[in-house]
Amino acid sequence: MDAIDARQGRVKRLPREVRERQILDAAVRVFSAHGYHTASMDEISDVAGVSKPMIYAYLGSKEDLFAACIRREATLMMEAIAGGVQGDSAPDMQLWQGLRAFFSFVGAQRDSWRVLHRQATSQGGPFSDELVAMRGRAIELVDALLVRSATKQGMDEQATKGTSAMAAALVGAGESMADWWVDHPEVPGRTLATWLMNLVWMGFGDLVEGKVWTPNED
Amino acid sequence: MDAIDARQGRVKRLPREVRERQILDAAVRVFSAHGYHTASMDEISDVAGVSKPMIYAYLGSKEDLFAACIRREATLMMEAIAGGVQGDSAPDMQLWQGLRAFFSFVGAQRDSWRVLHRQATSQGGPFSDELVAMRGRAIELVDALLVRSATKQGMDEQATKGTSAMAAALVGAGESMADWWVDHPEVPGRTLATWLMNLVWMGFGDLVEGKVWTPNED
Numbered sequence: 284m285d286a287i288d289a290r291q292g293r294v295k296r297l298p299r300e301v302r303e304r305q306i307l308d309a310a311v312r313v314f315s316a317h318g319y320h321t322a323s324m325d326e327i328s329d330v331a332g333v334s335k336p337m338i339y340a341y342l343g344s345k346e347d348l349f350a351a352c353i354r355r356e357a358t359l360m361m362e363a364i365a366g367g368v369q370g371d372s373a374p375d376m377q378l379w380q381g382l383r384a385f386f387s388f389v390g391a392q393r394d395s396w397r398v399l400h401r402q403a404t405s406q407g408g409p410f411s412d413e414l415v416a417m418r419g420r421a422i423e424l425v426d427a428l429l430v431r432s433a434t435k436q437g438m439d440e441q442a443t444k445g446t447s448a449m450a451a452a453l454v455g456a457g458e459s460m461a462d463w464w465v466d467h468p469e470v471p472g473r474t475l476a477t478w479l480m481n482l483v484w485m486g487f488g489d490l491v492e493g494k495v496w497t498p499n500e501d
Numbered sequence: 502m503d504a505i506d507a508r509q510g511r512v513k514r515l516p517r518e519v520r521e522r523q524i525l526d527a528a529v530r531v532f533s534a535h536g537y538h539t540a541s542m543d544e545i546s547d548v549a550g551v552s553k554p555m556i557y558a559y560l561g562s563k564e565d566l567f568a569a570c571i572r573r574e575a576t577l578m579m580e581a582i583a584g585g586v587q588g589d590s591a592p593d594m595q596l597w598q599g600l601r602a603f604f605s606f607v608g609a610q611r612d613s614w615r616v617l618h619r620q621a622t623s624q625g626g627p628f629s630d631e632l633v634a635m636r637g638r639a640i641e642l643v644d645a646l647l648v649r650s651a652t653k654q655g656m657d658e659q660a661t662k663g664t665s666a667m668a669a670a671l672v673g674a675g676e677s678m679a680d681w682w683v684d685h686p687e688v689p690g691r692t693l694a695t696w697l698m699n700l701v702w703m704g705f706g707d708l709v710e711g712k713v714w715t716p717n718e719d
Contacts (some may be wrong), residue, residue, distance in 0.1 A: 327502070374614025375706060420615070422681075429705065433696065445696040446683050449705070452697055454672035455677020462667035463640075471667070478663040479670055487647065488593060496706065 299341065308340055311352050317350055351414055355415035356392070362387040374432030375496065378433065378482050384458065386472035389461045393468075418423045418454060426450035453483055482499070517559065524549045524556055529570050537567055568631055574610070575635035582604045592650030595700050599646070600675065604690035607679045611686075636672060645670035647687065653679065671701055 297305075309331035313322045324345055328335045342348045367384025368377050429446040460479055464470065477497075485496045523568055527549035531540045546553045560566045585602025586595050601650045647664040678697055682688065 324564040352550070378705075432705070445692075448678055448685070448693060448696050449700050451681035452674035452678045452700055455675075455680070457673075458664055458677070459673020460670045462673070463666050467666070474663075475666060478666050482667050482670055482704070483700055484704045484706040486700070486702045486707060486714075487596075488702040489704055489707070496704075 302333060303341055305343055306333050306348070307352055307355055309333075310348050311356065314349060314352060324348075325358075353413040353417075357364075357413065357501050360385070360388050361417070361420055361424075361492045364421075374428060375480075375484055377428055378432075378484065380426075381425070382476040382479055383473065386461070386476045389464070390472040394488065398455075418487055422423065422447065422450045456483065508609060520555065521559055524551050524560055524566070525570055525573055527551075528566050529574065532570060533568060539719070542566075550575075571631040571635075575631065576608075578603070578606050579638055579642075582639075586646075593648060593702055594699075595646055595704065596643075597694065598652075600694040600697055601642070601691065603675055604679070604694045607682070624660040639672045640665065640668045643671050674701065 298319070308325050310322075313327045313330055316322075317326075322345075324335055324338065328338060329349070331338070338348070342351055354370055364381050367387075368380045370377070372380065426447045426449075433446065447452045456479060460475055464472075464475060481496050504711075515597075524545070528540075528545050531545045534540075542553055542556065545566070546556060549556070556566070560569055567599055582599050582602045586598045587693075588595070590598065644665045644667075647668055651664065674697060678693055682690075682693060699714050
């Protein structure tokens, strides 16, 4: 229901971006709770307090709305990761900060982003396109970090040729570990970040010899 | 069309498993070429040389048939990986052999498995279930390898707690790198395996210092 301004006796006009945010917040909640197919536009309308015609006018069909949810959640996640990384830190610390931010985000959004991510993967179609675009941005971000790290050490261009493939591997590793987390919710996000950091920075060969990576922030 | 045995004057009876293999071979080709939605049972019937009623009787609906294709391809891939790993090799060599077998399989099946894998991911539903089961088996296989490797070095149980999470990370890294390969087909599979091996065994921290892993088979 729209809020009524008693003095004016008519529906309050909210800026479009406020309405859209209300709608998307509601849609994320409803999609997360019921899944894409079962979720109804009626319930999203109720939860948002925005009429169905207004939802259709602002954000389109249920499919469009779901794609918009994924786009927004993906953007929020990328901002959280980028915001967590301090550009003047050493490369390993930057990677650590990025992993921490990633697992913090996933942990804090267990009921929304993770379900959206899983659902988006299993629904296919336009939702997959959103995810592919999100993954592409994440891979570029990690690639840039690896290249900076490698060139800082004086590696030449030939040696850094594999960084984009390694960045893709790292992003896939993070997603897969976040997926593993679903079945092991008792493990703290920081522990996951530590495991992944050690795997990709120290390597398993070092780990079995007892050499581990620890952030020098402690 | 079924083959006619001239002397008997009737349709040759082939064992059920031969028929099913013909159908699945044809289905993989047709699904790969056209995608799940566009592929028709008529074309699969033509390519297989098996009547549509027989396809339905043996393997069920188009959806069932697609799920059976994924199950078979997944099984073939797991067998290829398990067959490529020599149980008496050192742990790093076993991981290397597994990665080589994985990228060889994906490379050899570019027109079938990869498309099926991508399509299965983007179709959702029962196809995702098949993939989840396949991933679970792959993670168990890698986990067992990491645990063997760690305990060989005398690490205690507490220290190996993260191996299943790391195994999940490694499987996700492999999938993601195989996906990256789609856009970089000029890179040899062996190179991909080398990059991933170095990332997870040596770690990026070692790589930037010029320490690389090479198989001692050369």
